[in-house]
Structures are given as C-alpha cells and as structure tokens.
Amino acid sequence: MRRMTARPGNAHQARLLRLLRDGGPNSRAQLGDQVDLSRSKLAVEVERLLETGLVVADGLAASRGGRRSHNIRLAPALRFLGVDIGATSIDVAVTNAELEVLGHINQPMDVREGPVAVFEQVLSMAAKLKASGLAEGFDGAGIGVPGPVRFPEGVPVAPPIMPGWDGFPVREALSQDLGCPVMVDNDVNLMAMGEQHAGVARSVGDFLCVKIGTGIGCGIVVGGEVYRGTTGSAGDIGHIQAVPDGRPCACGNRGCLEAHFSGAALARDATDAAHQGLSQELAARLEAAGALSAIDVAAAAAAGDATALDLIREGGTRTGQVIAGLVSFFNPGLVVIGGGVTGLGHTLLAAIRTQVYRQSLPLATGNLPIVLGELGPTAGVIGAARLISDHLFSPA
C-alpha cells in the first residue's frame, strides 16, 4: 500500500493539519474561527487537502440549530511509529494521525548491543504491531535515543552510554528499512514533547522536563519549541557537579549528579545498604532476586522501609539542588519530573520541591509547579510520533 505521499503545500495547510491533529474543531466553520482566514480561502485550502487524501470528510455532524456541518478529519488510515530506545529497554508504539496510541509494546534490550542488533529488534516489534492489524504500514517514524543527536542529520554524536552508535546514520538507515520518513532525537527531548502534547505541559511555553532513568537528562522547551543547543547536547545535566569532591563518575570527574542519584546509582546504594544489614526489607528482596533495581527500592519505600525512604530523600535533595540552580537560571513556568524512577513517587517529588523552593529566588518559584509526568512510559513514544508528525505537517 502506498503511504502518505503528499505534504501540505503551504503554511495554511500545515496549520490546518496540526489543528486537526491536536483535537481541534472539525467543521469548516470551526476551523475558520481559529485560523484567521476567510471562509472562502479556507474552503479552498480544505479542498486541496481533501484532494491529497491527507484529510477526509466523512458524514455530517449533529445540527446546532442550522445546517449540519461536514466532519473534517485527518485520514483515518494514517499511522505513525513512535520508538523510544532506552538504555535497557525499547518502547515501540503505533499511533493514528491524532497521535493516539493504538498499540504499545516494550521489550528489554541493552543499547550497548549496538545499532544493528537494536534496529533488528525495533523492526521485529514494528512488524508485530503491523501483524496485529493496527497498521498496514507507517507514514512516518520518530526515534528517541539515549544520548546527544546532531538533529538535522539524525545522527548520534559521542554518546557516553552507547558505544558503537557514534556517527551511525540512524535516520537514513531506519528510513530505508521502514520505507518512510524518519526523524531522530534525544529521548529526553521526546519525553518533553510528549508531555507537552498530551501531558502535564499542555499550554506551557517555557518548561523543563527532568528525566531520571538509568541516567539523568533534561528536556528544555523555549517558546513551545525544544531547545537543543549548539551541538545538540543541551539538557545534559547528569554530569553537573552536585557534590564537591563527591563520588567518582564514569565521565572522569567526581561528584556528578548521575553518580549520586539515578536508577543505576540508587540500585547500587540499595545493594550496599542490604549488604551492610541496614534494611531487612532490601536484604530480603536482594536475596529473592539476586540483584536490586530502582523498582525494588520503590517497593521497599512503599512498604515503609526507612532505609529506602532515606535513599530516595537524599537523592531527591541532590537532584533538587541541581534543579534549583536551573530554575534560577532558566525561570521556567513548569518543571516536570519523569523517567523510570517516577515510581519513587511523592517521596522523591517532595524532596525535590523542598530543595527548589528553598534555594531558588521567590520571583522564580512564586508560581512554579513541580509535578510528576502524567504519561509515564508513553511520553517518549507520543513525543516521537509528534516529532515526525510536526515534520510531515510542515510545508514541503
């Protein structure tokens, strides 16, 4: 089946497509109210979009006291693929043109296996989604990788935790394999886009999205657009010094935030505590599973284990110190906390909040919500779908 062959021919058409995508109005009249075009012009542009097949007019809406309007919507057969490659697992989802997740699967995978092995698995996951009847093909795919990306080319650069990926032409390779347009970005940026599109950050122009997983990163949104920095490494806050002369870090420095708090650091601390006999709860879990992860710490904390709670609080305090600095610097309208350790929940959030509200200036924190992400693991894949749809729904 031929997929989405057309692109919007001008800015108006792109604007209309995005309005329709974002759950906007669906009659010509309602579209006209939002798009500041005369009805005549609007009708022309809609007509052209109908000709391309990107949108369809199916049926009539209920009357509101006058002539019934036509239902204008994005082509129901459009499908986007959202791929979120994490350090230890892969998420793949299919969405429709409105970016609603139709199917979502997650499989464990170590990125360090390299791009070839990873993409093989991604393709098999995509094939599985296709086989389940959710899609006949994909009109575009967004890919998130856990490291810096040279965005225009879609190529990872010097990724610390992804040996073998440096310079690999992800965009080009996947575009060939999938047979559709592909865009690549940092996983943290995609999470930010996901929360912006469908999560807690709707209608916020400037915000930070801190993702705490195996590592720590921060998505930066300025004026509704993701800011990527000069070389694409913006938001790499995992190696900001949180503790002077603190723990040695893989990057060669000491006291990096990531060395003191992250999924990996938390698991290590919990294991140490179990070995030292500080917590029966953790020791029991270590005994049972052979190794501890952040999830075990979350469970222990939920069971009221004091040691686990202390670990979370201390990590939250460290993270809060760093975020406090960023808040003073960036003066965001919102801070979103997400990633694998979101399971640590409100204990973590409270520690972060306390530290930020204490250390940052009142003018910056006065009206600053600090909240957990709302979408969990789907934030990344929704963000990925949004990335490619933003690309495709822009003038050719």
Added chain:
Amino acid sequence: MRRMTARPGNAHQARLLRLLRDGGPNSRAQLGDQVDLSRSKLAVEVERLLETGLVVADGLAASRGGRRSHNIRLAPALRFLGVDIGATSIDVAVTNAELEVLGHINQPMDVREGPVAVFEQVLSMAAKLKASGLAEGFDGAGIGVPGPVRFPEGVPVAPPIMPGWDGFPVREALSQDLGCPVMVDNDVNLMAMGEQHAGVARSVGDFLCVKIGTGIGCGIVVGGEVYRGTTGSAGDIGHIQAVPDGRPCACGNRGCLEAHFSGAALARDATDAAHQGLSQELAARLEAAGALSAIDVAAAAAAGDATALDLIREGGTRTGQVIAGLVSFFNPGLVVIGGGVTGLGHTLLAAIRTQVYRQSLPLATGNLPIVLGELGPTAGVIGAARLISDHLFSPA
C-alpha cells in the same frame, strides 16, 4: 523639532531598516540581493520609506562598470538614547540610527536613591548630551536597570538591590519625560544585546553573557533573541549555590555565588586580607583610600600581589563551577564574560576557563570559546539603543 513620527508599514520595510542599520548594503540592487524581493517590489518599499523620511537617498556611489547606484541610508538626524543604570553609576549615550556611539557620559549614582532621583540625573545627563550638539532630540530610548523587569510593561519586579523601584512604571514615566518611545530591560540582557550587535557575539545564535559587577547575572540568547523567562527573572545566577553551607547571603540562603564572588564580595575579602596583614600592597591601598574596591584588587594583582591574585583565582574558580553547570545544561556556542570586574582580566578568565573545561562534557566544550566582552562599559548603552531600535524598526 518633530522626531521620528513614522514606523515601518510592513515586515519588508522593517527588514530593510534593520539591514541598513546593521551596516548592510546601501544601493537598491544590493538590498535586493539580500532581501529576496523582486527589484520592482523593492523599489516600491524603498520609495515608501523615503516618503516617511526614515531613510534618505543622498548622492551616487562610484560606478562598478555600469550605471552608478544611489546611496540609500537611514536618516542622518535620527538619534537614540541608551541608558544603563548600574548599582553604583549611570551610563548615558547618544547613538545615530546605525547605533554608533556619538557621545557617552558616566556618573556615579546609587540606585537605592530611588527612581525619582535617578531619573532626574538621567534627564540632566541627556540634556548635557543634547547641549553638546550631538542631538536635537531623541527618537527613542532604551533603559537598563539592575534587576528583573516585566518586559512587556517595562516595570521592575521585586528587584533585590533596588528598594523603591518595585512596580515603578519606568517605561511610562521616562517616555513622558523624554517625549519619545522607551523600552526597559534588565541591564544584563542589554549587555548581551550590545555584544551581539557590535561585540564578540556577532553571528552567534545561542550564547551566554555573564556580567560580574556589584552582583552577578547572565544574559541568555536563544536563536538570536534574548530569553527572559516566565516572570522575567531568567539569568539570575547570582543566587545559585556555589558553596554548600557557605557564606550567608543577603537573600537568606548560604553559599550563593554572589556572596563568594562579585564586586562587593571581592572588595570585602580584600579589606579582610589587608586587615589580617596578608598583603602589604592591599593594606597600603586601604590606608590611602579608606576603602577598597574591585579596582584596587585588579591594580594589586597587576602589580603582582599574590593575595590579590589568589582572591581573583578563587573567585574565578567558583564562578567557573557555576558556569560549567550552565554550559552542560544550555550548550551555548559562546560564553562572554563582562561587567565591572572585567578589569581583573586574564587571571579571572583563565580560572573560569580551567574550571569549565574540566567540569563540562567534551561535546559541550569542544568548540566553546570563553572570552571577555569586547565593548566594556559601552556594551550596555549600545544594547539599550539596539533594544529601542529593534522596537521602532518593527511593523507598527
């Protein structure tokens, strides 16, 4: 005399005015090369600008082998006023439409005297510049104040070092007194704009401009535009924690960067060192002047005084630690160091560079220049003139 009564009527005209301001080409043909308009359309827009009097066509340029071109330039009588209100002094300058400084005066003044007293002095300084024949009147004025500003309204908000200024309608008041349009911004942002327009940051899209004076602030430029944050306090890095459990700060916290290094902190440290007999050089200066300032420390350092050098190096290291974090986060293409303590020169710069290059990730620092500002005290006033000219050279 009636001043600039007209504004560009559309985006093309605004574009042309800015091109002419920024020292661009000056014949219709050369303008056409840069502005992506047909010669016909361009001629029409230029004609309209000529009618408004904003630009003039005077004389013919030398031939380059064909018909000689007309010299198109901004009206030579246009004058902008740039005002930079610091914590302890005021800078006022007149510029022409190309933002070249025609006259510049500086006078000591304590902002804490309040807006009324300060504006009285600003007006008398402006009058002095007028009296010297540099201007017959002002077509617009830009004002920088040492604290956060609610930018759209031009009103300071909760300024820590400017009691009495909170909520004072600076823009409205000065606009009445001067009889011309006025724009107000944070002094640090104006310094960034100045260095961007005529200094080291030309042609850099994303950069940071750290101003170390009585306090410490940071101008943030994203995609060529100043980023001000949600409440206008972005860049307020003086109260980021630099030393855990460090010195008490006026803001109520401990260990703020500003408490450990700034013009004020440096003067205090130097005075302590002199009293403790650590430096004969500093003690002699204290004896002679009755009090020490950052300038004395700079002089002592230049004379080779070890204590002064140590103080500067330590301050630079602290500052470098904070900047290192910001570089990891923001991934700028350039870092500019400016403000009153620029006199500390390369000792300071070296300490900052060492710390940033050591602590930040290679991908962010790989091609990152860290340099001193090029314009010194004129950066602020040029930035101020640029602020108002950007405003006036935009469609009405």
Added chain:
DNA sequence: TCCCTTTGTCCACTCAGTGGAAAAAGTAGG
C-alpha cells in the same frame, strides 16, 4: 562609435486572499 555591464523604472500579469450575496440544510413554533 559600438558593445557590454550595472542600476533603476515601468507595466502587464498572476495569484492569494477578502467580503458580501446567495444557496443549502437544518431547528422551532404555530
């Protein structure tokens, strides 16, 4: 003087976009 180059002007034409009128298709009430 002839030919070439560069700059600037003129003019007919295209096309995006507007706004008003009218048609289409409904609801509500008698």
Added chain:
DNA sequence: CCTACTTTTTCCACTGAGTGGACAAAGGGA
C-alpha cells in the same frame, strides 16, 4: 405543512501584493 430564523457552505467579483520581462538610464572599455 408552512413560516421564520440559524448555521454552514459555496460562489463570485474585487483588491492588492508580488513577479518577471522589457526597457531606459548611465557608465566603462576598445
């Protein structure tokens, strides 16, 4: 069923920005 009123959509003449080609103006070099 008929009338009055709404809302949505279509139609169409008109405006005005912008284009591109032809041409005039003004110079240089052989």
